[in-house]
Amino acid sequence: MHTSRHRSLLLAVAGTALALSLTACQDDSGGKSSTAPASSGTQASPRATDTSGATGPAGSSDPGRSKAPAGSTGASAGSAGQGTASTPVCTARDVHITAARQDGPPYTHLVLTARNTARHSCRLPGFPHIQFLESHKQDVTAVARSKPAAPVALAPGAPAYALVKLSDGGAHEDNEPVSAFSVMLEGDSTVIAVTAPGSGGVAVDPAKALTGYWTPELRNGADDF
Incomplete structure (x- = not known):
């Protein structure tokens, strides 16, 4: 009778340990699940950097690069226009x-x-x-x-x-x-x-x-x- 109670106590302790182990595994799995979105967020960050960078393919980079050549071309054309058509003809007062x-x-x-x-x-x-x-x-x-x-x-x-x-x-x-x-x-x-x-x-x-x-x-x- 004493031996039976002892065996029951051991089984109870083992069951408790097993339950705790399963709970820990579930916690670890949950931790990994919560880490995955963080990893996805890390991958999204380089894309955001590329968008703002000069070499990025995103639209916010391309307009900036297209505006600069357009502006510089306009300035040089403007300059060219001032040297020819915009320069006034000399008059007797000049x-x-x-x-x-x-x-x-x-x-x-x-x-x-x-x-x-x-x-x-x-x-x-x-x-x-x-x-x-x-x-x-x-x-x-x-x-x-x-x-x-x-x-x-x-x-x-x-x-x-x-x-x-x-x-x-x-x-x-x-x-x-x-x-x-x-x-x-x-x-x-x-x-x-x-x-x-x-x-x-x-x-x-x-x-x-x-x-x-x-x-x-x-x-x-x-x-x-």
Whole structure:
């Protein structure tokens, strides 16, 4: 009878231990179950990082990268537009024009210098529209081969030049003395009075007079016409 009670006590203790062991296993399984979502969350975190990173495929990265090139392209186009179409054409108020003799006697050519006196850049297209004499109202003919590849752009203080032929040289009856003459810029109807160089002015043959286009530098011999 004593042995039976002892065996029953051992069985009870073993059952209790088994129950505790099963409970622990269930707790461990529950712990693992609760850990799994945490692991999934860890995997979601790199995707979130990729989305905000430069190399991420998500949409929040692509718009940022597409906007930057678009913005930079617009800026460069804008810049390009300001250097051409947005740069104003020079007017009579923007430039100061002077005349000087070129070479020595018989002084058949003049050099016109147009210097930008404004505080902004401007374009100087075409050629100077020159009238030497009141009796000859037509502009002096321009020489096409002196035309530059692009209109001259003048920064503040920068000069442009035009070579002007007065006559074939020598004294003959068609030459007329000129102490001052008029110049107009392309696109501006304002008449600019230019003083001829020398105390006695210059001798002009209206039938022989020619002018070159405005150029950024005087080309020696290239416009010798």
